[in-house]
Amino acid sequence: MITKPDFNLKEFNTLGINARAKYCTQIENEEDLEILFNEGKIDEKTLVIGEASNILFNSDFDGLVLIITTRGINIYSETQKEIILDIKSGENWNNLVDYTVKNKYWGIENLSMIPGKVGAAPIQNIGAYGTELKDVFVSLEAFDTQTGKIEKFTKEECEFDYRDSIFKSKYKGRYIILSIKLKLSKTPKPNISYKALKDYFRENDEKTLSIENIQQAVNEVRSSKLPDPKEIKNSGSFFKNPIIDNTKAKELKRKYPDIPLYKVGNDSTKVAAGWLIEKAGWKGKRFGDAGVHKKQALVLVNYGNASGEEILQLSQKIATDILNKFGIKLEREVWVI
Ligand code: EPU
DSSP states (O other), rough: EEEEEEOGGGSSTTTOOOOOOEEEEOOOOOHHHHHHHHOOSSSOOOESSSSSSSSOOOOOOEEEEEEOOOOEEEEEEEOEEEEEEEETTTTTTHHHHHHHHHHHHHHSSSGTOSSSSSGGTTTTOETTTTEGGGGTTTEEEEEEEETEEEEEEEEEETOOOOBBTTTTTTTTTTTTEEEEEEEEESSOOOOOOOOHOOOOTTTTTTTGHHHHHHHHHHHHHHHHSSTTTSSSSSEESSOOEEEEEEEHHHHHHHOTOOOOOOEEEEEEEEEEEHHHHHHHHHHTOTTTTTTEEESOOTTTOSSSSHHHHHHHHHHHHHHHHHHHHHHHOOOOOOOEE
16 A cells, blocks of 8 residues: 555546645555554545546645545345345446446446446436436445444435435545445346437337447447546536426426426426526536536536636536526535535
């Protein structure tokens, strides 16, 4: 285990922000955490990152950053119909998806190409194209930075919600996720309910689709809108899709008949924030190296040397404008450090 001082994080966050950490340690196995804890180096201020695909560094980090690189995809149990995989946090999420597609374990193919590591997935209950992590999630193990003990969390205990979990609220920063268990199906479970997938497979019968067909469709739809962080630095959706009450939603629909709205339970409606931002005229705008993506207005991009502050300021201008124009408050999806 090597600790480096004054560590440049530019290559270690998908927004490519040139921030520095006071110290940085790469964690290759769980014992490393125990050692650091016993030396008094880990507490709630320690920042844990996988690929930092959902973090905006607004300044240098005056503390210890841990980069988790633990590896392993193991079969925990299986029946004829289902399999439970036990996956270490440092595995790349998309490699896991590829593994499940290759083995025809159904459940996360719609989450193909999401940047980041496995350990980050439960924190915001990653989701895309009609599937969320919680749909296949069983449990996780996490290191408690207060006690130094490893604890297990069941699905219920994680309190998953839309882009949310207990690790973003009550326990923010407290636990370091070590591994997760997912239950996948060995029998086909195609989910093409998301409009973009339905449109893609227009003439196909859902029952005839293979897991590879679905992954391919997700990859194509995704690539047509979302920038690849290897090419253009970004952190995916910068804001959450806001949830508003049905009365407000009806009012918006009357004014803007093409506004994309999705029902959430009986009383609430989710609005496509990307649509609001595009309608307000921000799509494709660029200020220095900070910009709004040309094909997906919900994604802010760094064309090279934008600072965290520049990206944050742009996001604040957008949020103020959306509040003024639509009376809707945008909430950030990314975590600002
Ligand atoms: N839209 C526009 N203009 C835009 C962007 C979107 O009009 O610039 C419209 C689209 O035409 C569509 C609707 O808004 O009718 C929804 O767009 P899209 O399908 O692209 O999805 P999204 O709601 O913008 C969410 C997730 C994405 C996820 C996609 C697909 C959030 C915050 N974002 O985006 O997740 O990939 O759905 O399921 O929920 C992420 O979390 O980082 C992320 C990329």
